[in-house]
Amino acid sequence: MERKFKNLCSPLVVGRTVLRNRMCSAPMGGTDIANDGCIGDKSKGFYELRAKGGAAVVTVSECMVHPATDGSHAYHLDESILNSLAQATYCADAIKRHGAIPSLELSHSGMFAGTYMTDKKKQKSMHQWGPSDTVRNDGVEVKALTKDMIREIVEAYGHVAGLAKRAGFELLMVHGGHGWLINQFLSPMFNHRTDEYGGSLENRCRLAIEVLKAVREAVGPFFPIEFRMSGDEFVPEGYHLEEGIEIAKMIEPYCDIIHVSAGTYQKTFGITHPSMFEEHGRNVYLAAEIKKHVSKPVSTLGGLNDPAQLEEIIASGKADLVYMGRALLADPYLPQKVMENRDDEIVRCLRCFTCMAERAATSTRRCTVNPVIGRELEGDRVYPAPVKKKVMVAGGGPGGLYAAYTAALRGHDVTLYEKESEVGGILKSEQALPFKKEMYQLSLTYKLFCEKAGVKIVLNTPVTKELCEKENPDALIIATGSTPIVPPLPGIDKCVIVNNYYLEKEKVGDDVVVLGGGLAGCECAIHLGQEGKKVHLVEMRDVLAPDANVRHRPLLLKEIDRYVTVHTGLRGLRISDEGVWCADKDNNEVLVPGTSVICALGQRSTNVNDLLDGAPYVRVIGDASRVSTITNAVYQGYHAALDI
Numbered sequence: 065m066e067r068k069f070k071n072l073c074s075p076l077v078v079g080r081t082v083l084r085n086r087m088c089s090a091p092m093g094g095t096d097i098a099n100d101g102c103i104g105d106k107s108k109g110f111y112e113l114r115a116k117g118g119a120a121v122v123t124v125s126e127c128m129v130h131p132a133t134d135g136s137h138a139y140h141l142d143e144s145i146l147n148s149l150a151q152a153t154y155c156a157d158a159i160k161r162h163g164a165i166p167s168l169e170l171s172h173s174g175m176f177a178g179t180y181m182t183d184k185k186k187q188k189s190m191h192q193w194g195p196s197d198t199v200r201n202d203g204v205e206v207k208a209l210t211k212d213m214i215r216e217i218v219e220a221y222g223h224v225a226g227l228a229k230r231a232g233f234e235l236l237m238v239h240g241g242h243g244w245l246i247n248q249f250l251s252p253m254f255n256h257r258t259d260e261y262g263g264s265l266e267n268r269c270r271l272a273i274e275v276l277k278a279v280r281e282a283v284g285p286f287f288p289i290e291f292r293m294s295g296d297e298f299v300p301e302g303y304h305l306e307e308g309i310e311i312a313k314m315i316e317p318y319c320d321i322i323h324v325s326a327g328t329y330q331k332t333f334g335i336t337h338p339s340m341f342e343e344h345g346r347n348v349y350l351a352a353e354i355k356k357h358v359s360k361p362v363s364t365l366g367g368l369n370d371p372a373q374l375e376e377i378i379a380s381g382k383a384d385l386v387y388m389g390r391a392l393l394a395d396p397y398l399p400q401k402v403m404e405n406r407d408d409e410i411v412r413c414l415r416c417f418t419c420m421a422e423r424a425a426t427s428t429r430r431c432t433v434n435p436v437i438g439r440e441l442e443g444d445r446v447y448p449a450p451v452k453k454k455v456m457v458a459g460g461g462p463g464g465l466y467a468a469y470t471a472a473l474r475g476h477d478v479t480l481y482e483k484e485s486e487v488g489g490i491l492k493s494e495q496a497l498p499f500k501k502e503m504y505q506l507s508l509t510y511k512l513f514c515e516k517a518g519v520k521i522v523l524n525t526p527v528t529k530e531l532c533e534k535e536n537p538d539a540l541i542i543a544t545g546s547t548p549i550v551p552p553l554p555g556i557d558k559c560v561i562v563n564n565y566y567l568e569k570e571k572v573g574d575d576v577v578v579l580g581g582g583l584a585g586c587e588c589a590i591h592l593g594q595e596g597k598k599v600h601l602v603e604m605r606d607v608l609a610p611d612a613n614v615r616h617r618p619l620l621l622k623e624i625d626r627y628v629t630v631h632t633g634l635r636g637l638r639i640s641d642e643g644v645w646c647a648d649k650d651n652n653e654v655l656v657p658g659t660s661v662i663c664a665l666g667q668r669s670t671n672v673n674d675l676l677d678g679a680p681y682v683r684v685i686g687d688a689s690r691v692s693t694i695t696n697a698v699y700q701g702y703h704a705a706l707d708i
């Protein structure tokens with residue numbers, strides 16, 4: 065068989081370890097940790113699926129090496145904890161049995177201990193130890209580690225590495241990036257020591273090298289060690305690529321793979337985890353540059369999800385391995401689909417940060433486009449239903465498409481009715497915003513899934529009571545979504561409704577007022593600003609996009625700052641040729657100027673009362689049930705189809 069992405073699919077030999085291809089699963093830990101710090105069964109299921117999905121390496125993260133001075137990434141590997149080794153062994157085994165290399169990330173969060181705790185009080189009540197005495201931005205005092213403590217931590221890395229090997233891990237990733245302890249020592253931003261651990265680059269690299277030596281001593285000569293570093297910290301006080309190259313050169317003799325990430329969790333979150341406002345692969349150049357100066361294999365990552373781009377990275381020698389985090393949350397089978405030339409079936413990550421926001425909120429896993437994430441033990445395969453039923457799905461948005469696809473996989477006779485001439489629902493409007501192109505693409509991918517699974521798609525046909533009576537289905541899934549809220553303001557007919565912007569783009573001139581500062585309004589305003597238009601955004605509340613998730617929102621607001629003039633606390637009164645007349649809090653009339661107006665005032669569920677008796681089994685999902693997120697629609701669609 066000829067593989068379409070030859071280089072990406074080719075094995076890589078590191079010492080005596082063979083990686084089956086070049087696509088690896090990045091560490092994505094900090095969730096589903098058992099109360100005693102063991103790797104719980106849910107996590108094991110999560111990691112196992114990444115191996116089943118074809119990744120060459122599956123990295124289990126983050127194992128805290130020295131709990132006495134740390135307290136953030138709460139996995140432990142500690143023989144004094146009942147089951148600690150057993151659970152780690154089961155986990156490594158679950159990865160290995162699908163042909164992947166199990167890797168464990170060893171970490172210490174240093175002065176940022178507490179960051180991942182969902183209990184906000186605990187975030188501040190830990191003992192925070194770092195390279196130097198300081199006070200964190202959140203007011204927490206940090207104490208400088210003594211040399212004795214450093215020695216203890218180094219020994220702990222070795223001890224835990226030995227346990228990891230005993231548990232069956234076949235690769236270890238030492239975390240030296242993203243602002244955690246080893247990075248804190250490498251960085252002039254955090255490290256102000258005057259002893260042999262601070263000052264010169266050689267001194268700042270000392271801790272990293274001592275750790276790598278301790279790990280090597282514990283695991284022996286042929287066991288691969290990967291060092292994760294930030295190629296550039298992207299803040300003036302930190303180090304930059306030139307020093308990143310020097311760090312890589314100093315570290316190289318003590319490890320087998322140099323893993324080049326970027327930035328710090330605390331200061332450059334949207335670069336370390338490139339947001340939808342960043343280019344895909346915006347950090348690859350760091351690895352490419354470092355690779356020119358070292359001879360060991362180099363890995364890269366950051367916002368990668370397109371096999372053609374991944375292939376180019378490997379083929380052109382920018383890196384030897386590509387890691388993916390979020391792309392494999394969205395589709396754990398991405399590597400397998402690449403291997404089988406089924407890249408058109410990849411469900412792309414939207415970079416919406418639902419994964420990271422859910423982690424911050426509840427320490428569980430959630431992904432907008434992958435309904436089984438974190439629930440892998442409940443099974444990710446869809447099995448045929450005992451009895452074939454006639455299923456009608458009303459509405460071809462993301463929830464309806466996913467429901468129809470899942471029902472068809474179960475062997476049902478499924479027809480999806482869409483009232484418009486194209487499926488996609490609300491996602492269709494995203495095609496106009498380049499930074500949200502994956503959201504539109506999602507509807508095309510789900511449509512493809514439906515077609516492959518045998519769903520009949522009937523366009524231009526709304527589901528009515530009469531249609532249900534005529535078709536007489538056994539099951540009806542109502543996924544009719546929501547409609548835009550358009551208040552009866554004088555002149556509102558002059559507006560372009562945000563959902564229709566993709567169809568009416570040419571109606572929008574160079575001076576625009578966007579009415580409504582929710583997520584849709586903000587994102588549209590940013591896009592218009594990026595297109596060089598003068599954009600005013602009007603919002604009645606005092607805050608913008610309060611419903612945006614905690615990770616996406618700050619990055620969204622940063623883009624708003626760059627491109628948009630914001631007017632909060634203003635209520636729209638009427639629309640005229642000069643702009644939008646609004647009332648401020650004291651009821652004074654104010655004109656927000658603009659020749660075009662976009663209305664983004666939210667959505668309202670469609671009325672589905674007529675359809676509730678349309679079949680013996682009826683389920684209302686997604687926005688039709690309650691206006692919410694794509695995450696909700698997809699998750700409910702999947703389960704509505706499983707329940708038939």
Ligand SMILES: Cc1cc2nc3c(=O)[nH]c(=O)nc-3n(C[C@H](O)[C@H](O)[C@H](O)COP(=O)(O)O)c2cc1C
Pocket residue numbers: 090091092093094125126137169239242325336337338365366367368387388389390391419420423
């Ligand atoms: C939900 C989630 C959890 C993460 N947890 C860790 C972690 O425990 N350790 C770590 O080194 N990086 C962690 N990361 C960062 C990823 O390993 C990766 O560097 C980052 O997401 C950029 O890659 P991506 O764009 O492919 O997602 C996490 C990322 C995500 C999305």
